[in-house]
Amino acid sequence: MPAAAPMHPFARLLELADLQVDFPSDQGVLHAVDGLSLQLHAGEVLGIVGESGSGKSVAMMALMGLLSFPAQMRATRMQFAGQDLLHASAAQRRAITGKDMAMIFQDPMSSLNPSFTVAYQLSETLRLHLGMDARAARNHAATLLAQVGIADAASRLDAYPHQLSGGMCQRVMIAMAIACQPQLLIADEPTTALDVTVQAQILELLAQLQRTHGMAMVLISHDMGVVSQVAQRVAVMYAGQVVEVQEAGALFDAPRHPYTQALLQAMPQRSQGAKRLATIPGMVPGVADRPSGCLFAPRCAHAQTACNTPAPIHRDGGSQVRCHFPLHPLGAIA
């Protein structure tokens, strides 16, 4: 069991407050991320779960500075390791991205450049951020490949991505991400494209690297099972908002938000032999039918009249829940 993250203020690695990402469209403005506030301590593993379109990837892309036109980003605070990312220059951001803050993506086959060898792509990071020369970078690349469990690493250096399997490509991506010993690793659906036996290997590898390097990790997944394997705390997103954050074990045993509860009940793993699965009626709100009150109210089994007004966020330490009537009580309204 991983130790609880220290509550020391200096150990606070990441602080996001009221992050908004909008995409203007013909039908109106799409609020992809709507008021996301999160904190992450050094060495902590946070899972973010949500269905497609819930804004989990977009939020992390915003943090990495990877959003481009027409996305519009605002936040009241975006601090990483003592640096203000909101007002950082492009050069300052480049120095952080890929070095102190690294990301791995869902599809390993298409996130590697097919025209360059593994060694080339790995050394690029090493030469840029650590100033290594070509020979040192190549040697270090071999060490990194060995670290991520690629057998016969030296001979794989000159392989092109198409010569490697999906699992191997993801290991290369991970090697690239940990090349500069980042303080924060963002893994966006790192195992979704992989088979279940390979997925287990990659999750094990990520957990082991996280422990040995002591880095913080944000694991994004639509799969509650995957998140529950690795994360210490879990954030649940719905329609661009974080609806609940809780310690992982507690979240799965006693969810506070009705959406989390409904999502867990809809999982076949949780059906426990019941003939029919529980479902969530209706659909995630779109641009046109976004409710003015609580976003989940139209689909919520516990909704009352009060739910037609925006849901308040209750906070207590590292936990939060955005609901008028949480299923389990939490500290006072923030």
Added chain:
Amino acid sequence: MNPVQPAQVVVQATSLGQTFRIGRGLLRAPALLRAVHDVSFSISAGKTLAVVGESGCGKSTLARMVALAQEPTTGALALHGVQVLGARGTALSVARRAVQMVFQNPYGSLNPRQRIGHILEAPLQINTRLAAPERRALVAQMLERVGLRAETAERYPHMFSGGQRQRIAIARALMLSPALVVADEPVSALDVSIQAQILNLLQDLQEALGLAYLFISHDLGVVRHIADEVLVMYLGNTMEQGDKNLVFEAPLHPYTQALLASTPALGRPAAPRPTRLLQGEIPSPLAPPAGCVFASRCPHATSRCHQERPALAPLHGRLIACHEAARLAASP
């Protein structure tokens, strides 16, 4: 759930096999890829056989063969007791009406330029002599059956969400009242809450219409929920086959055990796993191991496993292809 009634066998597959020839250029002999090797099963009305396995194990090829979309290179396939392999002309089109498919990706499997009504009417237009008003009435009926409004027929696929499109795809598969539905990863592209709706719908339809399902999936949670019987494939070969509860609660094949152990369980603490993870990856189907196909990754493999391919044989109420299974089952 109703053991008194003798269930009618809808489909009987015997030793189905598929070998692809992979061209390697002008001067070299083509390589042979054995996608499926010697797979047998039968499915009764109202029952679900789930085929599980990782990518490249041959499960989709098996689905295509059973759906008569691809002629097997070996084996026999009977629908309602009638051999359908090699059938041509009318016999083939009659057989094809009895088997329909639902595909994984509801975005790719509906023609974006056709109205839903047109998509659903097509099978009737081709296979029946019904007049247009009758066809439209059947379409309206079917749309309601899968939980959509009859007006849906006037709309185009892009107006629907993934879950609704999968309902439309299911409706299309049912237009000709098939006896067997081959569903190839029907819920893999859907979010959890939508997945639950579609699984419920599939089960309701099965109960109401007595459908037999061949359900292809890589998701063991889904399979555990929906299947009656399970067939575990690895590199084109059957590893373990039998009653769902037997296979899931007491898997005997090392591969089935590894597959179940690899599936993330909910809410388990992030502690080191008690079970050993499978090492390595699936070998290339172009150069499968000489003995047991799983031997290269199996924690229990002996020298015999590397030389001699185990045959599928009964053990503790299911079929299993493993030299060591009996010994492993006996030792605690």
